Amino acid sequence: MLDMTATVLRNFLSKTHTRLYPFQVRETFENVRGNLDIRIEECIMCGMCQKKCPSQCITVNKEAKTWEVDPYACVYCGICEECCPTHCLFMPKDYRKPARTKELNQQLQLKGPEKKKKAKE
Amino acid sequence: MATIVPFGPQHPVLPEPLHLRLVLEDEIVKEALPTLGYVHRGLETLASIRDMDQMVQIVERVCGICSCIHAHTYCMCIEGLMGIEVPKRADYLRVIWSELHRMHSHLLWLGLLADAFGMESMFMHAWRIRERVMDVLEATAGNRVIISVNKIGGVRRDMSPDQLRWVLQVADELEKELDLIKPVLTNDYSVKKRTVGVGVLTYQQAYELGAAGPQLRGSGVAQDIRMTGYGAYKYIDFAPVVEKDGDSWARTMVRFRELYQSIDIVRQLVSSIPDGELAAKVKGKPMGEIACRSEQPRGELMYYVKATGDKYLDRVRIRTPTFANVPPLLVMLPGCEMADVPIIALSIDPCISCTER
Numbered sequence: 001m002l003d004m005t006a007t008v009l010r011n012f013l014s015k016t017h018t019r020l021y022p023f024q025v026r027e028t029f030e031n032v033r034g035n036l037d038i039r040i041e042e043c044i045m046c047g048m049c050q051k052k053c054p055s056q057c058i059t060v061n062k063e064a065k066t067w068e069v070d071p072y073a074c075v076y077c078g079i080c081e082e083c084c085p086t087h088c089l090f091m092p093k094d095y096r097k098p099a100r101t102k103e104l105n106q107q108l109q110l111k112g113p114e115k116k117k118k119a120k121e
Numbered sequence: 122m123a124t125i126v127p128f129g130p131q132h133p134v135l136p137e138p139l140h141l142r143l144v145l146e147d148e149i150v151k152e153a154l155p156t157l158g159y160v161h162r163g164l165e166t167l168a169s170i171r172d173m174d175q176m177v178q179i180v181e182r183v184c185g186i187c188s189c190i191h192a193h194t195y196c197m198c199i200e201g202l203m204g205i206e207v208p209k210r211a212d213y214l215r216v217i218w219s220e221l222h223r224m225h226s227h228l229l230w231l232g233l234l235a236d237a238f239g240m241e242s243m244f245m246h247a248w249r250i251r252e253r254v255m256d257v258l259e260a261t262a263g264n265r266v267i268i269s270v271n272k273i274g275g276v277r278r279d280m281s282p283d284q285l286r287w288v289l290q291v292a293d294e295l296e297k298e299l300d301l302i303k304p305v306l307t308n309d310y311s312v313k314k315r316t317v318g319v320g321v322l323t324y325q326q327a328y329e330l331g332a333a334g335p336q337l338r339g340s341g342v343a344q345d346i347r348m349t350g351y352g353a354y355k356y357i358d359f360a361p362v363v364e365k366d367g368d369s370w371a372r373t374m375v376r377f378r379e380l381y382q383s384i385d386i387v388r389q390l391v392s393s394i395p396d397g398e399l400a401a402k403v404k405g406k407p408m409g410e411i412a413c414r415s416e417q418p419r420g421e422l423m424y425y426v427k428a429t430g431d432k433y434l435d436r437v438r439i440r441t442p443t444f445a446n447v448p449p450l451l452v453m454l455p456g457c458e459m460a461d462v463p464i465i466a467l468s469i470d471p472c473i474s475c476t477e478r
Binding site for chain 1: 171174175176177178179182249252256259260263264267269277278301304
């Protein structure tokens with residue numbers, strides 16, 4: 001009985017262990033794998049990430065020079081980030097923010113830079 | 122006159138869909154007829170369209186709670202086929218992460234059981250303690266639950282000395298917190314009233330029906346696959362946790378004592394972890410057949426892999442512990458009261474998505 005009273009008092013007097021998310025957001029740890037992103041200007045459209053991705057959420061179109069990811073199919077394994085030859089893929093440590101509509105988190109499609117044509121001598 | 126009452130697939134105490142048709146006479150269960158197959162996802166078949174490296178991420182998704190152990194066992198199979206020797210440090214790290222998974226699985230289960238017999242405060246305390254383990258996983262591996270640290274030949278991430286020190290510190294804190302919960306579990310009248318003598322599985326029944334894990338050890342059979350010494354378990358010293366009564370309380374105590382055992386194993390591993398490489402080089406393709414076993418939080422897990430020298434595997438067969446624990450459940454239920462069914466069903470720690478894959 002006395003043990004219980006001590007626990008009850010401790011729980012009354014201590015801070016809560018939960019947070020009022022999303023108003024109060026916990027700091028994430030270093031090296032956490034968050035939402036996949038790309039520095040598209042460095043991408044060489046090799047398609048390695050598309051080949052290695054276990055959930056096949058990445059689509060690389062070499063002709064149209066587009067790189068596309070479906071964030072709902074991504075499993076946050078970080079394989080693409082490891083195998084990217086130019087290291088242009090990265091996973092920032094912040095998680096995706098909550099949203100009221102799905103449009104805010106829609107597919108990320110980016111167009112790569114046009115190749116510079118060699119000037120004729 | 123007998124009445125048939127459906128229990129599940131949607132039931133407040135069940136984390137996953139298990140359907141039992143209970144044949145009742147008054148309030149006493151006479152027979153239980155199970156139905157499985159509500160969450161079949163066809164993960165084994167995916168082996169035909171995903172290559173062997175991608176399968177590591179897919180087998181992790183067989184179970185949300187013990188994902189690291191699934192990937193570890195799958196990698197052991199492929200490494201066995203290809204004759205790869207895993208670096209010692211990778212073995213240690215794999216087992217540290219596996220034991221952290223065991224801790225958070227047992228704490229999650231303890232909370233669910235407490236909720237099943239109506240002790241909501243213990244449910245919240247167990248899950249609050251679990252959150253510390255989740256923090257360690259998130260900081261060291263990058264994700265909270267499905268941590269994706271295993272790859273064929275080793276591990277993908279390392280733990281820094283600071284992180285290893287932090288793991289030890291969290292282990293100490295966990296032990297203190299568990300000491301606070303221990304008297305409630307062991308001495309409390311209402312907990313004992315709901316669990317002691319409920320759902321008894323004798324030594325003989327457990328052995329004959331092929332129960333696995335804490336279910337088997339709760340009935341007095343000292344069998345733990347970790348004793349076979351796979352991974353880094355061969356370098357450390359421990360003994361299986363055994364209780365003799367075979368009732369729900371015995372199973373609860375096995376899992377609770379295994380939490381202390383896991384803390385001890387993590388301490389031993391962290392204090393003796395060697396330096397070195399994280400992964401061995403992988404060359405060629407696997408060929409042949411192999412079966413590997415490991416100890417999940419719920420019991421024995423077995424993987425069978427058949428490869429034909431291609432990057433796509435011919436067959437991946439996964440046998441999970443809950444599949445072995447359903448027949449003993451059907452033996453435990455007859456004779457109990459209707460109100461005890463949720464506790465008995467939870468005391469086997471059912472993981473249905475594991476079972477159906």
